[in-house]
Amino acid sequence: MKPSSSLSNDQKLKICHHKAANPSIKQSALVNWAMQKFKLSKVPTQGTISNILAKRQQYESMDSTELTSKRQRAVKHPELDNVLANWVLQCQARRVALSGDLIKEKARQFARQLELGERTPEFSNGWLAKFNIRHGFKAQKSYGESGSANLDAIDRNMPTIKEKLQSYSLQDIYNMDETGLFYRMAPDRTIAQRQIEGSKKDKTRLTFVFAANADGSHKMEPLIIGHAQRPRAFNRKSGEQLGFYYRSNAKAWMTGLIFRKWLQKMDQQMQDANRKVLFLLDNAPSHVVRDLPLTNVQVFLFPANTTSKIQPIDAGIIAAFKRRYRRFQLQDAIDRDEQQKADIYKVDQLIAMKWAKAAWNDISSKTIANCFKHTGLFERETQKNEVGSEEQDIENELKDAINQLPISCPMSVHELRNPEEEQQVAHEEISDEDLIKLSSSQDQEEEEEGEVMDENPPMSTKEKLNVLHSCISFLDLSNPNHVIAHKVLRNIQFEIRTIEKKQSTLDRYICKEY
Numbered sequence: 376m377k378p379s380s381s382l383s384n385d386q387k388l389k390i391c392h393h394k395a396a397n398p399s400i401k402q403s404a405l406v407n408w409a410m411q412k413f414k415l416s417k418v419p420t421q422g423t424i425s426n427i428l429a430k431r432q433q434y435e436s437m438d439s440t441e442l443t444s445k446r447q448r449a450v451k452h453p454e455l456d457n458v459l460a461n462w463v464l465q466c467q468a469r470r471v472a473l474s475g476d477l478i479k480e481k482a483r484q485f486a487r488q489l490e491l492g493e494r495t496p497e498f499s500n501g502w503l504a505k506f507n508i509r510h511g512f513k514a515q516k517s518y519g520e521s522g523s524a525n526l527d528a529i530d531r532n533m534p535t536i537k538e539k540l541q542s543y544s545l546q547d548i549y550n551m552d553e554t555g556l557f558y559r560m561a562p563d564r565t566i567a568q569r570q571i572e573g574s575k576k577d578k579t580r581l582t583f584v585f586a587a588n589a590d591g592s593h594k595m596e597p598l599i600i601g602h603a604q605r606p607r608a609f610n611r612k613s614g615e616q617l618g619f620y621y622r623s624n625a626k627a628w629m630t631g632l633i634f635r636k637w638l639q640k641m642d643q644q645m646q647d648a649n650r651k652v653l654f655l656l657d658n659a660p661s662h663v664v665r666d667l668p669l670t671n672v673q674v675f676l677f678p679a680n681t682t683s684k685i686q687p688i689d690a691g692i693i694a695a696f697k698r699r700y701r702r703f704q705l706q707d708a709i710d711r712d713e714q715q716k717a718d719i720y721k722v723d724q725l726i727a728m729k730w731a732k733a734a735w736n737d738i739s740s741k742t743i744a745n746c747f748k749h750t751g752l753f754e755r756e757t758q759k760n761e762v763g764s765e766e767q768d769i770e771n772e773l774k775d776a777i778n779q780l781p782i783s784c785p786m787s788v789h790e791l792r793n794p795e796e797e798q799q800v801a802h803e804e805i806s807d808e809d810l811i812k813l814s815s816s817q818d819q820e821e822e823e824e825g826e827v828m829d830e831n832p833p834m835s836t837k838e839k840l841n842v843l844h845s846c847i848s849f850l851d852l853s854n855p856n857h858v859i860a861h862k863v864l865r866n867i868q869f870e871i872r873t874i875e876k877k878q879s880t881l882d883r884y885i886c887k888e889y
Contacts, residue, residue, distance in 0.1 A: 381417075382415070382427075386413050387430070388431070389643075390405065390408075391427065391431035393412075393647075394428055395431075431615065432615045435640055450509070452489075452494065455486055455491065456506070456509070459482050460510045461630050462485075462810055463478065463510070463631075464632070464663040465663075478503060478506075479502075483498060484807075485807075485810075485811070488811050511635075511667060511668065512666055533685075533752075536675075536677075542653075545588065545590040545747075545753075546589070547651065547653060548588060548589040548652070548653050548747075549586055549587065549588050549652055549653065549672075550586065550656075550688050551585060551654070552657065552686060552693065553583065553629050554582070554585070554797060555582055555583075555796070555797035556583060557579060557580050557796075557797060558581055558700075558722065558727035559579040559722055560791075561782075562782060562785060563782045563785060563786065565784045580627055581627055581727065581728070581731075582599070582627050582628060583600075583696075583731060584599075584600070584637065585597055585692065586641070587687075587743050588652075590747075591741060591743035591744040594743070597620065597731070597735050598637055599614070599620065599621050599622075599728055600624065600633065601614075601627050602625060602626070603623055606723075606724045608724045608726070609724075609725060617728075618732075619732070621728075626809060628661075629661045630661055634661045638654075638674075639667065646670060651671050651673070653673050654673065655675050655686070662676075685750045686750070687743075687747040687750050688746075690749050690750050691746040691766075692738065692743055695738050695742050695766060696735055697792035698766065698769045698770065698788075699733075699737050699769065700730055700731055700734040701773055701792055702769060703730035703734065704720070704722070707722065708720055709776060709780060719780070739765070742765065742766070770788050773788045773791065773792075774788055777791075836871060836875045840871060846864055847861060847868075850864075
C-alpha cells in the first residue's frame with residue numbers, strides 16, 4: 376500500500392478509539408502507533424493528535440461516507456438534510472416504497488416549512504444522488520406490505536431464532552433497547568401524573584440506550600439523549616468532556632440518524648477488537664439498518680410485536696436499571712426532606728446522568744445473563760446462579776424509602792420503576808412537525824432558567840475531612856456493616872489527603888519558579 380501523507384476521518388476516529396482503549400498512552404507513542412498502523416509518509420505533530428482527540432465526538436457523529444473522506448464537507452442546509460434523512464428512515468421502517476421524485480417533493484415541502492426561501496436548493500437529480508450517498512441510501516424498491524406479527528409469531532419463529540443463536544458464543548450475542556426516564560418523577564401518584572403531563576415543557580425526561588451481551592461480560596457505554604447540547608448543568612462543557620456518550624434533540628428522542636451512527640460506532644468497536652457479533656434488534660421506527668455498511672455486526676431483527684416477550688433488555692435489564700436509579704433518587708429525596716428543602720425531588724440533568732451511569736454500572740453480569748436466559752431463546756445455560764434476591768432487596772429498599780417520605784398518595788414500587796409513559800416516548804413514530812423541531816434544535820446550547828439545582832457551596836478540604844471524621848466517629852466497629860463503611864470512609868479520606876498533598880507540592884513549585 377502506498378504511504379499516505381494525510382489522515383482520513385475514519386483513521387482519525389481509530390486514533391481516538393485507540394486512545395480510549397489505552398488511556399495512559401503518551402501522545403508520542405500514539406503518533407508512532409498511527410505511523411505504523413496507517414503507513415503514513417509524514418509524521419503527524421502532537422498538536423495534530425491533540426486536535427484529533429478533541430474532536431472525537433465530531434468523528435463519531437459522521438456517517439460512513441464522511442468517515443472515508445479526508446475532510447468533512449459542509450452540508451449547505453444541515454437542518455433540511457437531517458429532517459429529510461430521518462423521514463426516509465421512518466418510511467423504510469414502515470416499508471413504504473419511495474421513489475426519487477417522492478423524496479425530492481418531500482424535500483421541497485420541508486424546505487417550505489423550514490422557511491429556506493431563496494436559499495432553497497434546486498433538488499436536482501445530482502442533489503438527490505449526493506443526498507443518497509451521504510446517508511448510504513440505495514435506489515428505492517417496493518418491499519411489499521408490512522404486516523404486524525401477532526403473539527403466535529413467537530412460537531413460529533422461535534426455532535429459527537434459536538438456530539441462528541447457536542452459531543454464536545454467548546459473549547458474541549448482543550441486544551439493545553431504549554427507555555425513557557422521567558428523572559425527577561415523584562413517587563406520589565398525583566404529583567407524578569402532573570409531572571409526566573408537563574415533562575415536554577420542563578424537559579425533565581431523558582432517553583437511555585442500553586446494550587449488553589448474553590453472558591453479561593460486556594455492558595456497552597449507555598447512550599443518553601437529552602434536549603440540549605449543553606444544558607446549564609453542564610457548565611458550558613460537552614457531554615463527552617463530562618464523561619458521557621451524549622446526544623441531543625428538541626424531544627430527547629431516538630431518531631433514525633442517531634441510531635445508525637450508534638450502530639456504526641458499535642461496528643467500529645467490534646472491528647477494533649477483531650470480533651464478529653450477532654446483534655438482536657426490535658423493529659422500532661428508528662431502528663433502520665438497511666444499506667448500512669456493517670462488517671463485524673450482523674443484525675437479526677425480531678418479529679414485530681414480540682419484543683416484550685423475547686427481547687432480553689426488556690426482560691428485566693431495564694427494570695434493574697430503574698430500581699437502582701430510583702434508589703439514588705429516593706435516598707437523595709430523604710436527605711433533602713431532612714434538610715427541609717422546598718422541592719425534595721429537584722435534581723439537575725447532570726446529577727441525574729451520574730446516578731444513571733452508576734445504576735447501569737451496578738447491574739451485575741449475573742443479572743444480565745439471567746435476563747437473557749429467561750427469554751427462552753437459549754438452550755444453553757447462561758448462568759447457574761439466580762439473582763432474584765438481589766433485585767428483591769432493592770425493591771424492599773425502595774418500599775422503605777417511599778414510606779419515609781411525606782407522600783399523600785404513594786406509588787407502588789412497580790409504578791415507580793415502570794410508568795407506561797416512559798416506554799411510549801422512547802418508541803413513538805415522529806410526525807413531520809416533530810421532525811422539523813428535532814432538526815432545528817441541533818445548535819441549542821442551554822435549557823431554560825431553573826434547570827440547575829440549588830447546589831450546596833463547594834467544601835474546602837478541611838471541611839470535607841471534618842465531615843468524614845464525624846462519620847467515622849459515629850461508627851460502631853462491632854457491627855460488620857459499620858466495618859465496611861469504616862474502610863470506605865478511610866479510603867475517601869486518603870484520596871482527599873493525597874490530592875491536597877499533590878496540589879500543595881505544585882503550589883510550592885510554582886511559587887519557587889516565579
